[in-house]
Amino acid sequence: xxxxxxxxxxxxxxxxxxxxxxxxxxxxxxxxxxxxxxxxxxxxxxxxxxxxxxxxxxxxxxxxxxxxxxxxxxxxxxxxxxxxxxxxxxxxxxxxxxxxxxxxxxxxxxxxxxxxxxxxxxxxxxxxxxxxxx
Amino acid sequence: xxxxxxxxxxxxxxxxxxxxxxxxxxxxxxxxxxxxxxxxxxxxxxxxxxxxxxxxxxxxxxxxxxxxxxxxxxxxxxxxxxxxx
Numbered sequence: 001x002x003x004x005x006x007x008x009x010x011x012x013x014x015x016x017x018x019x020x021x022x023x024x025x026x027x028x029x030x031x032x033x034x035x036x037x038x039x040x041x042x043x044x045x046x047x048x049x050x051x052x053x054x055x056x057x058x059x060x061x062x063x064x065x066x067x068x069x070x071x072x073x074x075x076x077x078x079x080x081x082x083x084x085x086x087x088x089x090x091x092x093x094x095x096x097x098x099x100x101x102x103x104x105x106x107x108x109x110x111x112x113x114x115x116x117x118x119x120x121x122x123x124x125x126x127x128x129x130x131x132x133x134x
Numbered sequence: 135x136x137x138x139x140x141x142x143x144x145x146x147x148x149x150x151x152x153x154x155x156x157x158x159x160x161x162x163x164x165x166x167x168x169x170x171x172x173x174x175x176x177x178x179x180x181x182x183x184x185x186x187x188x189x190x191x192x193x194x195x196x197x198x199x200x201x202x203x204x205x206x207x208x209x210x211x212x213x214x215x216x217x218x219x
Contacts, residue, residue, distance in 0.1 A: 001212060007192055008208060021185050036215055041192070044203060044211060049195040056188035084216050 001103055002118060003037045003057055005134050012118035012129050016101060019125055020060055029061040030091040065091040081110045089114075103134040142168070 006013035020027045034057050042050025058064065067074075073090035081089055085106055092100045092114050099121060100107065100114040107115035122129040144152060152164055161167035176182030203211070 004208065004212065007189070007196070008203065009205065017189070021183065021189065032219065036212075036219060040211060040215055041196075043215075045196050045199045045201060049192060049199070052188050052192045052195055056185060056192055059185040059188055084219070 001134065002101055003033070003053070004040050005103075007053070010130070011132055011134055012122050013103075013134055015122045015127055015129065016118050017060070019122070019127075024125060027061045028063045028065060028091070028095050028097055029057055030065050030088050031067050032087040034058070034061075034064055063095070065094060070094045081112070082106050085110075 002013040002016055004013075005011055006017040019025065034054060037057050038050045038054040041053040067087065070087070070090040070093075073093045074086055077086055077090055077093070085104065088100065088102070089107075089112060091097075097114060099116045100112065101116055101118060101121045103117050104115075117133045119129045119133045152167055155161050155167045156164055161170065173182055173184075177184065
């Protein structure tokens with residue numbers, strides 16, 4: 001979502017991506033996000049866009065967390081969170097990351113302490129965010 | 135877009151390394167290996183940032199297709215993607 005809206009709209013997700021490109025924080029991405037971003041751009045803007053978006057995520061990320069690495073965490077989190085969010089949260093727990101930047105109310109409803117919206121995340125860097133949450 | 139055409143003479147180690155890179159299949163052609171090498175140099179000296187390069191390229195690719203998605207269309211596509219995944 002951050003990678004997609006950040007490229008398509010003038011929004012807080014874009015600010016997050018700019019901060020990342022400036023090296024203000026370290027980006028760690030799950031294999032699931034990488035696949036989803038590539039697929040989204042491929043299906044909506046063509047094969048080349050899919051490839052380039054994948055390369056963008058790979059280059060911006062200091063690490064891509066593979067599914068194989070987080071089996072234990074995924075097993076432990078089963079039933080505690082929606083299946084679609086399982087892999088991302090498992091990656092966060094596996095790497096002991098400070099923040100899970102996303103715009104998904106399911107994380108909030110499940111009480112995920114690492115969850116933060118792009119708007120709140122941007123504020124941490126003393127930037128003035130856009131009005132929208134994403 | 136700026137274009138440069140160069141004739142570069144290589145011998146010794148540089149020629150050996152270039153031949154080996156192509157022979158081992160890391161690059162399809164010598165030209166490709168040289169292009170990537172230049173970008174790596176740019177990266178080392180802080181002149182080129184791959185993420186920014188791909189960011190711009192993605193923007194150009196989106197523009198090239200001429201497709202504009204509304205916020206709701208993006209959300210819909212994302213929801214579908216999540217369900218299928």
